Amino acid sequence: MSLTVDLNADMGESFGPWVMGRDADLLRIITSANIACGAHAGDPDVMAETMALAVENGVGIGAHPGFPDLQGFGRRRMHLPHKTLANFVRFQLGAAQAMARAASGRVRHLKLHGALGNMTSEDAELARVCYDAALSVDPDLIIMVLTATAQEEATRALGCAWAGEIFADRAYNDDATLVDRSRPGAVIHDAGVAGPRVAAMVKAGAIITGSGKEIPAAIDTICLHGDTPEAVDIARSVRAALEAEGVALAQFEGRTA
Template identity: 70%
Template sequence: MTSVDLNADMGESFGPWVMGQDAELLEVITSANVACGMHAGDWDVMAATMARAVETGTGIGAHPGFPDLQGFGRRRMQIAGRSLGNLVAYQLGAAQAMAAAAGGRVRHLKLHGALANICSEDEALARAAYEGALSVDPDIIIMVLAATRQQSAVEALGCRWAGEIFADRAYNDNATLVDRSLPGAVIHDPEFAARRMVEMVKAGAIITESGKHIPTAVDTICLHGDGKTALQIARAVRGALAGADISLEVFPGRTGAF
């Protein structure tokens, strides 16, 4: 039987401002990417999210982003080299502390928003970011945007990694995500999202807007917890995968080139 992981970005509330349906999502997904306080989230939100993830047996990941609360980490910033690595290491350390306090541990790391997009285009920046994380935990699994420069970086570093595809985002022909400002970039229809995920998992490939197939490692499926239909998409994808005889399991991580 084919298996795949289902992950969601979460822990992105801030003080009294609530973002997403994290508690409900944690009943559906197998891995959680928890915001680390820079693009979203705070210490109380992190603590609550980590504790609930431990209760549900969900794999915990750190989700570092640019220091951009107002822009939700979706505005590009010019941070490079050692400073970028330190930014990622700083946020991973916070996630590790909060997970440990909740009786859990951080097993993976996934970049957020504009930071992820930049690193999907620039291998040197991706490598700098990941080296920051690996300096804290050499065994951490790096979740990458499959078939992008992020994947090239982890393959070169020889670290553990997992290839990610998106249920709620459209793809360009170079495997990067269609810019959010463009029509159709963000997918809100749960049934459409579910059908395309089954198709991609079975094909072992990203299927772009033009219909191009890009063979790649399909280890985990992501949906954005801040999306208005995130919970419905998660449930639809999980149901469609089960109907296609595809089981949900936390990804083990891989090493080397795909």
Template identity: 70%
Template sequence: MTRTVDLNADMGESFGPWVMGNDAALLDVVTSANIACGLHAGDWDTMAETMKRAVANGVGLGAHPGFPDLQGFGRRRMHMPAASLANLVRYQVAAAEGMARAAGGTLRHLKLHGAMANMASEDEAMARACYEAALSVAPDLIVMVLAGTAQEKAARALGCPIAHEIFADRAYNDDATLVDRSQPGAVIHDPDLAGQRMVEMIREGAIITASDTRIETRIDTICLHGDTAEAVDIARTVRQTLKDSGITLRRFHDTPG
């Protein structure tokens, strides 16, 4: 059984006076932060403040690039030429890297957002284009992948460091992709259920799907979303449930030696 695991959350998604989530509270819970880069959500001031808070809390910094879709929060699928997609990712990773450095930190990882991530979980070529673009800007990045999907295949083919991610508050299809948010039961709102299912998945070393199928996988990190009403309650409950089960919380790839 995995005895250590990272907790990550998407954040930095506020825009000007419009507040999204409670980043300050989440930064007391998580060990890694995926910070929006200003296109699907966030802005330069929000990025700077979130990076600063994360560094102060000892939380690992990650770039969270998405489609240029503020109105749709990056959850609407977009199709573009591979070269343009690559430049879109480079643009956002470069911004995140600069902001991290200015905040006194180091950009550690990459995690794709929303529709970009979902499409890449189904399309290995797309995932590879995104990851190659990110690594062309920041060669030492750890690529966070949806475990068991085309994202993982693409990252493995590139030979880059990988963090295998599962979701605390999302239901799974039998191919390890996430159930579409439009479907009943796609998002889990019960903090206790979220915590219990994470312990079960870690104990079994497997993703447990909506049909109760087991998909064996390495698990390095658990995603805790920051944009739902119960996000902080879920995050705190998952953290405590893991600790009560003897699981140590630590940034991925952050082990002695």
């Protein structure tokens, strides 16, 4: 049976004159884009430009909400009342929808950013608060989850469409969560390592952790970070490795089981 997988990247994270990431280059390689909504990064001009480039390249558009933490790039954990957090998710999704429509596109998926993503991968109740808020705005939204974590548990409980994600450039713990960025080896910088590693996981249908443990997982999409110097080289390596193994590349459709 032939395998198909989506390639996604977080982008639209520049702010005013400060450029973050090589979005234009990545949009020629990936099939889905997670676009910052102004809370952890991005601004209206950056959002508009990134949405337009995604439409131009035929790339699927996703909202990428995070904590309201520009200084910390959304990577600092915050503890907000559930009502407030739900409204932050709705607020950011609405901004993304407006910008996408103005660019003749549409938001088809949602992926949580940074610390918010990490916290919801550990806490299904918190994940459900965020996802339920997003689905209250658009019930047809596909939720991108860190596969085999509490995020997946939350989407299954909600019965919504979801897509399982693994990371090309991040190391995994044995519980399928990401190794904290403060730990040595948490981020993979070698494109020659990233490509074959991802291809092996897709073929195995499993996350391969730092210890070598294989965790069976739904792998629908692979995240290629855009905010590292080697981002484009890693993206090209991953795409080439997958194609060499006969894996087709296409936007995910979302699953409900």
